[in-house]
Structures are given as C-alpha cells and as structure tokens.
Amino acid sequence: MKNVKCARCVVCGKEYEPAPDITLCSCGGVLDIIYDYEYIASQVSRATLAANRDFTMWRYRSFLPIREDSPAPPLRVGWSPIYPAPRLAEIIGVKYLFIKDDGQNPTSSLKDRASAVAVVKAREAGADTVACASTGNAASSLAGNAAAAGLSSVIFVSSRAPAGKVAQLLIFGAKVFSVEGSYEDAFRLSAQAIEKYGWYNRNAAINPYLMEGKKTVSMEIAEQLAWEVPDYVAVSVGDGCTIAGVWKGFKDLYAAGLISRLPRLISVQAAGCCPINRAARTGAPLEPMEENTIADSIAVGVPRNPVKAINAIRESGGVTVEVTDVEILEAMVLLGKTCGVFAEPAGAAGTAGLMRAVREGLIPKDARVVSIVTGNGLKDTASGMKAAGQPDRIEPDISRLDKHF
Amino acid sequence: MKNVKCARCVVCGKEYEPAPDITLCSCGGVLDIIYDYEYIASQVSRATLAANRDFTMWRYRSFLPIREDSPAPPLRVGWSPIYPAPRLAEIIGVKYLFIKDDGQNPTSSLKDRASAVAVVKAREAGADTVACASTGNAASSLAGNAAAAGLSSVIFVSSRAPAGKVAQLLIFGAKVFSVEGSYEDAFRLSAQAIEKYGWYNRNAAINPYLMEGKKTVSMEIAEQLAWEVPDYVAVSVGDGCTIAGVWKGFKDLYAAGLISRLPRLISVQAAGCCPINRAARTGAPLEPMEENTIADSIAVGVPRNPVKAINAIRESGGVTVEVTDVEILEAMVLLGKTCGVFAEPAGAAGTAGLMRAVREGLIPKDARVVSIVTGNGLKDTASGMKAAGQPDRIEPDISRLDKHF
Numbered sequence: 001m002k003n004v005k006c007a008r009c010v011v012c013g014k015e016y017e018p019a020p021d022i023t024l025c026s027c028g029g030v031l032d033i034i035y036d037y038e039y040i041a042s043q044v045s046r047a048t049l050a051a052n053r054d055f056t057m058w059r060y061r062s063f064l065p066i067r068e069d070s071p072a073p074p075l076r077v078g079w080s081p082i083y084p085a086p087r088l089a090e091i092i093g094v095k096y097l098f099i100k101d102d103g104q105n106p107t108s109s110l111k112d113r114a115s116a117v118a119v120v121k122a123r124e125a126g127a128d129t130v131a132c133a134s135t136g137n138a139a140s141s142l143a144g145n146a147a148a149a150g151l152s153s154v155i156f157v158s159s160r161a162p163a164g165k166v167a168q169l170l171i172f173g174a175k176v177f178s179v180e181g182s183y184e185d186a187f188r189l190s191a192q193a194i195e196k197y198g199w200y201n202r203n204a205a206i207n208p209y210l211m212e213g214k215k216t217v218s219m220e221i222a223e224q225l226a227w228e229v230p231d232y233v234a235v236s237v238g239d240g241c242t243i244a245g246v247w248k249g250f251k252d253l254y255a256a257g258l259i260s261r262l263p264r265l266i267s268v269q270a271a272g273c274c275p276i277n278r279a280a281r282t283g284a285p286l287e288p289m290e291e292n293t294i295a296d297s298i299a300v301g302v303p304r305n306p307v308k309a310i311n312a313i314r315e316s317g318g319v320t321v322e323v324t325d326v327e328i329l330e331a332m333v334l335l336g337k338t339c340g341v342f343a344e345p346a347g348a349a350g351t352a353g354l355m356r357a358v359r360e361g362l363i364p365k366d367a368r369v370v371s372i373v374t375g376n377g378l379k380d381t382a383s384g385m386k387a388a389g390q391p392d393r394i395e396p397d398i399s400r401l402d403k404h405f
Numbered sequence: 406m407k408n409v410k411c412a413r414c415v416v417c418g419k420e421y422e423p424a425p426d427i428t429l430c431s432c433g434g435v436l437d438i439i440y441d442y443e444y445i446a447s448q449v450s451r452a453t454l455a456a457n458r459d460f461t462m463w464r465y466r467s468f469l470p471i472r473e474d475s476p477a478p479p480l481r482v483g484w485s486p487i488y489p490a491p492r493l494a495e496i497i498g499v500k501y502l503f504i505k506d507d508g509q510n511p512t513s514s515l516k517d518r519a520s521a522v523a524v525v526k527a528r529e530a531g532a533d534t535v536a537c538a539s540t541g542n543a544a545s546s547l548a549g550n551a552a553a554a555g556l557s558s559v560i561f562v563s564s565r566a567p568a569g570k571v572a573q574l575l576i577f578g579a580k581v582f583s584v585e586g587s588y589e590d591a592f593r594l595s596a597q598a599i600e601k602y603g604w605y606n607r608n609a610a611i612n613p614y615l616m617e618g619k620k621t622v623s624m625e626i627a628e629q630l631a632w633e634v635p636d637y638v639a640v641s642v643g644d645g646c647t648i649a650g651v652w653k654g655f656k657d658l659y660a661a662g663l664i665s666r667l668p669r670l671i672s673v674q675a676a677g678c679c680p681i682n683r684a685a686r687t688g689a690p691l692e693p694m695e696e697n698t699i700a701d702s703i704a705v706g707v708p709r710n711p712v713k714a715i716n717a718i719r720e721s722g723g724v725t726v727e728v729t730d731v732e733i734l735e736a737m738v739l740l741g742k743t744c745g746v747f748a749e750p751a752g753a754a755g756t757a758g759l760m761r762a763v764r765e766g767l768i769p770k771d772a773r774v775v776s777i778v779t780g781n782g783l784k785d786t787a788s789g790m791k792a793a794g795q796p797d798r799i800e801p802d803i804s805r806l807d808k809h810f
C-alpha cells in the first residue's frame with residue numbers, strides 16, 4: 001500500500017506495520033491509519049475524479065488502505081444520492097440543507113462502506129470467515145457484502161435488533177446469534193469468539209480499516225456539492241466510528257489539497273443514550289449509560305470508539321445535541337413528507353438534532369448544512385408506523401370516501 | 406414532444422394526441438406511445454450515452470414521452486446495479502447469469518421508474534394530486550416520488566399489502582386507504598375516486614406513460630452489459646405492465662439502432678395466480694384467477710394490462726413459467742446467500758422461474774440470462790424470515806458457542 005505509512009495508536013502514539021489483521025494497540029488504544037498525502041495528491045485530483053466513471057465508493061480508492069492488487073468487492077456501495085431539501089430547510093429554519101441518503105446502499109445503510117472494506121481486508125488476510133457484533137446495520141452489511149464476495153459471516157446481534165435487520169442477516173446466509181442482553185454483551189461475546197475461532201474481525205471500533213470505508217461518505221458529499229464544503233454536517237452517533245469516519249473523510253481531502261476548508265460537525269445522540277456527547281462536552285472520562293432509545297443503531301451505552309469520535313467533534317469545532325424519541329419520530333415524518341426519504345430512527349436522528357440545534361441557536365440560520373441519513377426506514381417499519389400512524393381502512397364503496405375529502 | 410408521434414390503441418388502432426392526461430381508448434383498449442425513431446436516433450447513440458454522466462433513468466430521456474422543458478423529478482431513480490452471478494448460475498445450471506437489482510431504487514422497487522414519469526406527467530397536466538391503486542410498490546413509489554416533488558398523493562392499497570410498503574406510504578405523507586378486499590376492489594375504488602375528484606391517474610394499466618418509465622430497466626441492462634443483449638430476461642408478472650415495459654425497452658433500442666438483436670422473455674407468475682401466462686399459452690381470452698401467493702406484488706387475479714403483456718411474451722418468442730411459494734422462498738435464500746441481494750417474494754419470483762425453466766429444459770444451458778429483481782426484501786421481512794428461518798438465541802457466554810462450531 002504505497003499510500004499508507006503506518007497504523008498509529010490514538011492514545012500512546014505507537015506505530016505498527018499496516019498488516020491486514022491489526023486490531024488494537026498493545027496499550028489498548030484504537031489505531032488510526034496514517035497516509036502519505038503527498039503520494040495521494042500525486043494520484044488523485046478534482047480532475048481525475050471528474051473523469052472517473054466508477055460511481056461507487058471505490059472512486060476514492062487512492063484514499064483507501066487497500067492493497068493495489070486487491071479487487072473491489074462485488075456489491076455497488078456508495079455514491080448515494082444527495083438531495084437539496086428546500087422545503088425541509090424552510091421548516092427547520094436553515095438557509096441551505098442537503099440530505100445525503102445513505103439508506104440507498106446495497107444493504108440499506110452507511111455501514112456497507114465499512115463492510116466493503118472489511119471484505120477486502122479479510123481476503124488480504126487470507127480469511128474465509130468474517131465476524132462482528134452489531135446493533136444491526138454493521139451486521140447486515142457485513143453479511144450481505146460477505147455473501148456477495150463468497151465469504152462466510154458470523155454475527156452477534158443484540159436481541160433488540162429490529163426484524164428487518166435480522167431478516168437481512170438470515171437471507172444473506174450469515175450464522176446469526178441473537179445475544180440476550182445489551183450491545184455490550186454481544187460485543188464482548190464476539191470478541192471472545194473471534195479470538196477463539198480465528199475469524200476476521202469486523203468490529204469497527206477495533207479494526208482500524210473500517211472507519212476508512214466510512215469516510216468515503218464525506219468525500220462524496222464534497223464532490224457532489226462541487227467541492228463547496230458545507231458549514232455543518234449533522235450525523236447520528238452511537239459507537240463513535242461513523243462520526244470519526246465522517247471527519248476523517250474531510251480531513252483527508254483537505255490534506256490532499258482537494259478542499260480548502262473543513263466543516264463543523266453536529267454530533268447527534270439520543271437523549272436516552274448519549275455518553276459520547278456528554279464526555280465531549282465535559283472533558284470528563286466517558287461514563288457508560290443505559291440504552292434508552294427507539295434508535296437502535298445508536299443505542300450504544302458503552303461506545304467502543306469514543307476517542308476518535310470526541311477528537312472529531314472537538315477538532316471540527318463541533319456541536320453536540322441530544323434528541324428525544326419523539327423528536328426522532330417527527331424528523332422521520334418530515335424527511336418522508338418533504339424529501340421522499342424514509343429513514344430509520346437512527347437515520348433520522350441527525351436531522352432531528354439539526355432541528356434542535358437551530359432551535360437552540362447553536363448554529364446560524366444562514367448555514368449551509370448536510371444531514372446524513374445513515375439507514376433506510378424499511379429496516380424498522382414498526383418505528384415507521386409509530387411515527388406516521390395507520391392507514392384508513394375502508395370498504396370498497398365510493399360513498400365511504402366523501403367524508404375524507 | 407418531438408420524439409412522440411401519437412398514442413395508439415393496442416386493440417382498435419385508434420390514434421390520439423399525446424396529452425399528459427390521456428388514459429384508455431374509447432373502445433376500452435390500452436394506449437401505446439408511438440415514437441419517431443428516426444428523430445430519436447438523431448438524438449442518442451451509444452457514443453452520446455457513453456459521454457453522459459447522468460446515471461439515472463433520465464439518461465434515456467430521448468426515449469421518454471416527456472416534454473422537452475419538463476425538469477426531471479428529484480429522487481435518483483434508475484441505473485440500479487447489475488451483478489454477474491457466477492455462483493448462482495452454477496447452482497441453477499445456466500452458463501451466464503446476471504442479477505439486475507432494481508430493489509436499489511429510492512423506494513426500493515422497479516416501480517419508481519413509472520412513478521417518476523407519473524410525477525412529471527402530473528406536473529405537465531397541471532395536477533397537484535396523483536392517485537393510484539396498488540398491491541404496494543406502485544403506491545409507495547408514487548408516494549415517495551410525489552412527496553419529493555411537492556405533490557400530494559392518494560393511495561388505495563389492498564389490505565394484504567405487507568407492513569413495509571404501508572409504512573413507506575404513511576411516512577411519505579400519502580393519504581392512504583387500506584381497502585378491505587382484493588387488488589381488484591382497490592383498483593375499482595381508485596378509478597371511481599379519480600374520476601370523481603379529478604386527481605392525476607397513476608394506474609399503470611390505464612395511464613400509457615408509466616410503462617415508458619419501466620422500459621428504462623431494459624435500456625440499462627443493454628448498456629450495462631456493453632450492448633451485448635442477453636438471450637433471455639426473466640421477470641415476474643402481475644398486472645402485466647412491467648413485462649410489457651421490459652419488452653418495449655429492448656424494442657425501442659432496436660428501433661433506434663442501438664442494439665442489433667432482441668432477447669426472449671421468461672414470464673414468471675405464481676402458480677396460485679397466473680392468468681396472463683395461462684392466456685399467453687392457450688390463446689384463449691384471459692380468465693380471472695384467485696390471488697393465492699405469498700408474492701403480493703404479483704398477486705393480481707384480474708390483470709389490467711394483459712394485452713401488452715401477452716403481446717410482449719409472444720413477440721419475443723418467450724417462455725411462460727409458474728412457480729410455487731416454496732420455490733419463491735428458495736430463490737430468496739439463494740439470491741441472498743450467493744449474491745448478497747435481498748429480494749421480496751415477487752422480486753425473487755423471476756429467479757425462481759428461471760430455475761424452473763432450466764430444470765424443465767425450456768431454455769438452453771448455455772444461455773446468457775438476466776434475472777430482474779423487482780423489489781427489495783426489506784419491504785416484507787416476514788417473508789424473509791419465513792424463507793431463511795430464525796437466529797439462534799444464546800446467552801452471552803462463550804461456552805455456549807462450542808456446540809455451534
């Protein structure tokens with residue numbers, strides 16, 4: 001990998017060779033992939049991208065920690081649509097708003113970006129089985145991307161994962177264990193099992209390569225907006241890996257000279273589970289919380305990647321916001337009604353947080369904002385119904401309609 | 406519309422001006438849009454397409470019955486991925502197989518192609534409300550595309566529509582009536598209501614423009630396969646509009662000189678509801694059937710567009726196949742396991758039909774086949790679970806895992 005210098009611990013700074021199966025530092029810290037931006041800048045530019053007809057995340061391959069001879073995996077991940085949202089902007093009270101709909105990915109969440117990288121790195125490591133613990137989306141994306149690439153997957157999922165995500169796992173042929181307990185229980189069991197059985201580890205907070213896949217969402221945002229970097233990017237936060245990836249995407253573009261400024265992040269957590277935001281605000285060590293929210297994808301009481309996430313929020317001069325389940329459901333309805341975008345609860349949480357940030361005066365009204373929808377509402381139709389109500393049941397008789405119109 | 410000559414009745418041949426709100430012929434026949442292929446050929450070629458960076462269905466605008474000044478609607482519809490499926494091909498026993506995953510559309514079904522056209526035509530007609538009856542996908546796609554374009558939608562949906570599709574409708578802010586009865590009951594009620602309240606009619610079997618949107622799936626197949634037309638295209642059939650659209654897409658490309666041969670169609674219906682296939686085989690007038698299948702999207706006992714569908718099957722020298730619900734569930738599992746594609750039952754029916762066609766020797770083993778997945782399995786997770794089973798529930802204790810590995 002000519003573009004990668006090393007992997008470096010975010011806690012103690014110790015450096016490692018970037019082998020495909022590195023996990024944590026010996027001190028327990030999370031590793032970060034360090035790039036040679038001079039080399040990257042010699043390989044990629046706005047012009048090379050403009051001429052590139054690969055409309056997937058792999059158009060940013062120059063920025064990815066992948067061996068030059070590794071083939072891209074089969075599923076079409078990335079280059080999700082970004083929609084101008086003038087009606088929603090008006091309702092929220094912000095000048096320019098764009099919705100980046102990452103529910104439009106093969107398994108319908110942003111996590112496909114990480115799992116696509118996991119599949120490539122697993123192959124580089126010579127593994128034939130990949131495993132992870134997940135609140136749901138990381139798992140279903142791993143199962144789908146692994147299946148398409150001919151790899152086996154073993155998934156440890158919290159018993160609270162909604163039906164849609166579990167159905168995906170099973171259809172993709174994963175070996176699925178529904179762990180009775182919290183995400184933390186599922187995570188610990190997966191770590192023990194991966195150690196014991198020697199599978200490739202796709203836990204994003206341990207495997208430093210996965211965040212690198214997630215960062216492509218920011219590269220797309222910048223390119224799709226004709227390299228006019230937004231003022232703010234709102235994203236929901238659970239384990240911390242996604243917001244860290246979002247930040248790294250912009251930083252990488254900046255370091256390689258493709259953009260000339262950086263956005264500020266709006267870190268949105270559920271009021272019922274917001275340990276990262278709390279620690280980011282207070283500077284105190286992270287304290288675990290219970291997982292009380294409808295937004296299962298971000299219900300992470302013991303986040304495994306707080307360091308990178310908190311660094312991202314701070315470095316960007318970011319804003320932290322917590323939202324209630326009611327606010328999340330409201331945002332789901334608004335995204336659907338005004339944009340034709342169906343978000344799962346965690347997927348709409350970013351938008352809910354943006355609404356609150358505007359209401360509380362945390363960001364200026366003339367800001368140019370991108371809100372990332374991280375997952376598709378079809379994964380959790382029960383919450384969709386909860387947000388939007390039930391249909392009117394009628395008999396097939398035209399006279400029954402009059403009272404409705 | 407310089408590319409359109411007229412709308413012509415497929416039954417009596419009477420011709421009409423292509424106004425945006427035309428529906429059926431005075432004789433009751435369905436209209437077909439007739440193009441000026443000489444003009445189209447002067448506007449589009451393989452070379453112009455190769456240079457076109459609009460990776461949506463609108464890259465085929467030269468073939469669409471849209472006013473030159475009509476803007477494309479907001480959602481990113483079309484250019485869904487096509488995947489080579491060598492492992493599935495081997496299992497099925499066919500030489501070359503490609504899966505066209507049209508579940509990768511904004512509202513997760515092929516119907517987005519028709520609804521995108523409906524939204525444009527509704528605007529051209531000056532309407533602010535669009536309405537339809539639907540087994541589910543036409544409705545959710547209409548609701549989503551209408552919401553994104555700032556139009557209202559009124560939906561009549563059969564009470565058998567699965568939760569995912571109903572949740573989509575509600576989130577997209579449609580006025581939804583769940584009609585107690587069959588698709589036919591919902592259809593008749595919608596027709597009466599559209600007449601009474603003056604909404605724009607998005608019933609695909611009545612509005613001749615919608616099939617024109619669906620045809621873009623075939624144009625993509627041809628272009629994505631580098632203009633090497635497959636020998637067979639397998640697709641599931643309900644109302645008949647989709648297979649008619651698939652056929653028209655290839656015929657249009659042929660007429661405009663972009664391809665030099667045509668594929669044969671594999672028309673797949675559920676054994677429990679196959680009136681079109683039966684009529685296509687026997688030549689006898691279509692007889693209504695009950696709607697006994699898990700594949701709700703193609704459970705259409707009284708298809709409203711049999712003429713175009715049967716013409717398409719016959720003209721292409723096509724094959725008709727019926728599949729059981731068990732075969733459909735098997736195909737769902739195979740698509741998931743070998744391709745990482747999660748199809749709803751009707752979406753997997755095309756592949757199930759292909760399997761049966763090969764098994765029965767209806768198509769040669771060295772054929773080059775495309776199977777269209779028409780909708781995403783997340784729309785009907787109950788069927789997904791039915792197909793793939795349940796996860797293993799375990800306590801978070803590593804010793805419990807040993808018996809599984």
